[in-house]
Amino acid sequence: MKTAGTGFRLAAALAVIIILITGGRPLREHRQFPVEIVCGPGVTEIRPLSHYLPALKDTPADTPVFILRGTETGGAALIMGNTHANEPEGMLAVAIMIENALVEKGTLYLIPFFNRSASLNTRPGEGYPLYFSLLTPWGQKKFRLGNRDASPLDQWPDPDVYIHYPEKQMLSYLDIRNTNRTWPGRRNGLPMEQVTFAAMELLRRERVDMAIDLHGAETMFPVTNCIVAPEKSMRIATLASLTVKSMEGFENHLESSPEKFRGLSHREIGDYSDTLPFLLEAPIPFLDQPTGAKTEQLFLDGRDDFLLSLAGQKKLFVPYDQSGWPLDRRVGQHLSVTLEIIRQFSRKTPERAVVIRNVPRYSEIVTKGTGSYFHHPASAEKDRVVKL
Ligand SMILES: [Zn+2]
Structure with missing residues (x-):
């Protein structure tokens, strides 16, 4: 028999269903939204990461590896972005390399969405925006x-x-579920352990000399604006850090990889392969806790009054003023430090050199903007556009 209580329960159930549908739809659209990358003339092959571990095939953890093989044989470098997909500066730097780089000697292996599943994940509980847009010569x-x-x-x-x-x-x-804690991975492990295991297989099978993992960190965290490197990579890291500071005028320091903190790329890649690992951190004010609303604008320009006040109290680990720490500076830093690590290694080991052209450095990115290096997918040949 129908009662007033039943009516209330039906209305409440209906309200919950409406909330679930309206709240869930944007998250579903985010998961299905394709990011398009246009392969530049340097891309000679695209291979899924599952090539190195077939168990990953047809899973959301599989991700494309863009290969740029030079005309002359030499060494090899792997560069990874979006290990942490809430720090997408590294992904943008890698995508700029895919769209523009020309390799004269050696081979580049580029993985823009290393933890692809994390790029499909969101952080709505902290009010993070689901998307960000960059201004390009052809639109947003x-x-x-x-x-x-x-x-x-x-x-x-x-x-x-x-x-x-x-x-x-x-x-x-x-x-x-954090692919900077699951190195060196495990063949029969959980999916994220398999992602890092597949990357270790790539490093070993392709005889990769350098692995560069691009990240970002809070301005209130001491390990920011730096290169993290273990003992075996420290000589190259030191030369790269000193060179960008003196030649390109941005701050960059060194942090040594702690031996007792396991699972990180800068530790395990070095311990479980012959590759030299480097992890780069750029400051991302958006990630700090004491900021205003987590808006797309804050993500893009890195300007925040609370952080400015904390900078006045010397609570930040980077220089910080009214200009904030814009995305272009963060992407430009990653590109310059990456190029400098590769250049320093190539100078020291000429038979394993990797020589790259046509990748913008810090000052060019800051002047022209990150968006100006992306090509219009609609104007590119269809088989050169990859949806990620
Ligand atoms: Zn990170």
């Missing part, structure tokens, strides 16, 4: 803003405690 180019960890839709449930393989260190349960 829109990108997904992802999260730090792989989506629980792709890897779940999490363990109570994540026990790192093979070092057995106990880490936070969340880090099992």
Whole structure:
């Protein structure tokens, strides 16, 4: 028999369904939104990461590896963006290389969406925008803003405690979905362990000399605006850091990779392969906790009054003024430091040199803007446009 209570329960159920549909739809659209990258003339092959571990094939964790093989044989470098997809400066730097770089000697392996599942994940609970757009010569180019960890839709449930393989260190349960805690990975592990295992296979099989993992960090965190490197990479990292500081005029310092903190690319790649690892951090004010609203504008220009006040109290680890820390500076830093690491390695080891042309450096990105280096997908040949 129908009662007033039943009517109320029906109305409440209907309200919950409406909230779920209207709240869920933008998240579904975000997950399906394609980011288009136009392959420049330097791209000679595209291969899925699952080439190095077939178990990843046809999963949301698989991701394209863009290969730029030079005309002359030499060494090899792997560059990864979006290990943390809420730090997309690295992805933009790698995408600019895919669209523009020409390799004269050696081979570049470029992975713009290293943790592709994290790029499909969102952070709505903290009010993060779902997208950001860049102004290009042909209009606005829109990108997904992802999260730090792989989506629980792709890897779940999490363990109570994540026990790192093979070092057995106990880490936070969340880090099992963080591809900068799952190195060197495991062939039969969970998807994110398989992503890092496949990348280790790439490094070993392709005899990669350098692996550069591009990140960003809070201005209130000491490990920012720097290169993190283990002992074996430190000589090249030091030369690169000193050169960009003196020649290009932006701050950059060195941090040594702690031996006892496991799972990070700058530690495990060096310990489990012959490759020299480097991890680059650029300051992202948007990631700091004490800021105003997490808007797309804050993400793009890095300007915030709370941070400005904290800078006056010397609470930040980077110089900070009214100009903030715009995206162009962050992307430009990544490109300059990456190019400088490769150049310094190539000078020291000429038989394994990697020689690259046509990639903008810091001052060019700051002057012209990140967006000016992206090509219009509609004007490119269809088979040269990759949807990520
Ligand atoms: Zn990061």
